[in-house]
Amino acid sequence: SIPLLLPDGSGFPARYELVFLAAGVILFSLFVGVIMLPLLLQHLEVADHAQQLKEERIARAATAEVAIVAIQKMEERLAADTEENIDNQLLTEVSSRVIGNLRRRADGRNDVESSIQEENLERRFRLAALRSERAELYHLRATREISNETLQKLLHDLDLMEALLIENQ
Incomplete structure (x- = not known):
C-alpha cells in the first residue's frame, strides 16, 4: 500500500511508477510459473518410485x-x-x-522406524536388567554372601555395560 498524498498534502512522488513496477513483477512471476516452468520441466525425467523400491x-x-x-x-x-x-x-x-x-x-x-523402536526397547530392557542385577549385588553384599572385592568387580562390569547402553542412546 502506497499513500496517495504526503503529510504536507502534495502527491506521493513516483507513485504510479511504483504501482507499475509492482504489477510488472506480479505478472512476470505468474508468466514464469505458469508458462516457462512447464516448458523447462517437460524434458526432466522423473524417477519411477516403484522401480526404486524394487x-x-x-x-x-x-x-x-x-x-x-x-x-x-x-x-x-x-x-x-x-x-x-x-x-x-x-x-x-x-x-x-x-x-x-x-x-x-x-x-x-x-523398516528404519521399527528398527529404531526395537533398539530402544531392547536398550530399556537391558537397562532394567542391569538395575535389577545391581540391586541383587547390594543385597548379596548386605547378607554377606559375597565379599566387598567381588561386589566392586561386578559393579564395575555393570557400570561399563550401562555406560555402553546409555552412550548409544
Whole structure:
C-alpha cells in the first residue's frame, strides 16, 4: 500500500511508477510459473518410485543373503575353534538372532522406524536388567554372601555395560 498524498498534502512522488513496477513483477512471476516452468520441466525425467523400491528390495535381499552366509561360516569356524571355547548353544542363539534380523530386513518387514523402536526397547530392557542385577549385588553384599572385592568387580562390569547402553542412546 502506497499513500496517495504526503503529510504536507502534495502527491506521493513516483507513485504510479511504483504501482507499475509492482504489477510488472506480479505478472512476470505468474508468466514464469505458469508458462516457462512447464516448458523447462517437460524434458526432466522423473524417477519411477516403484522401480526404486524394487531395486532396494533386491539389493537388501542380496546383501542379506551374503551376510547370512558369512555369519554361518563364522559360526562354523567358531564352533570348530578350540581356543575360543565358546558354548555352542550361545553361539547358535546369537547367530540365529542376527540371521533373523537380516532376514526381516531383507523381507522389508523391518523398516528404519521399527528398527529404531526395537533398539530402544531392547536398550530399556537391558537397562532394567542391569538395575535389577545391581540391586541383587547390594543385597548379596548386605547378607554377606559375597565379599566387598567381588561386589566392586561386578559393579564395575555393570557400570561399563550401562555406560555402553546409555552412550548409544
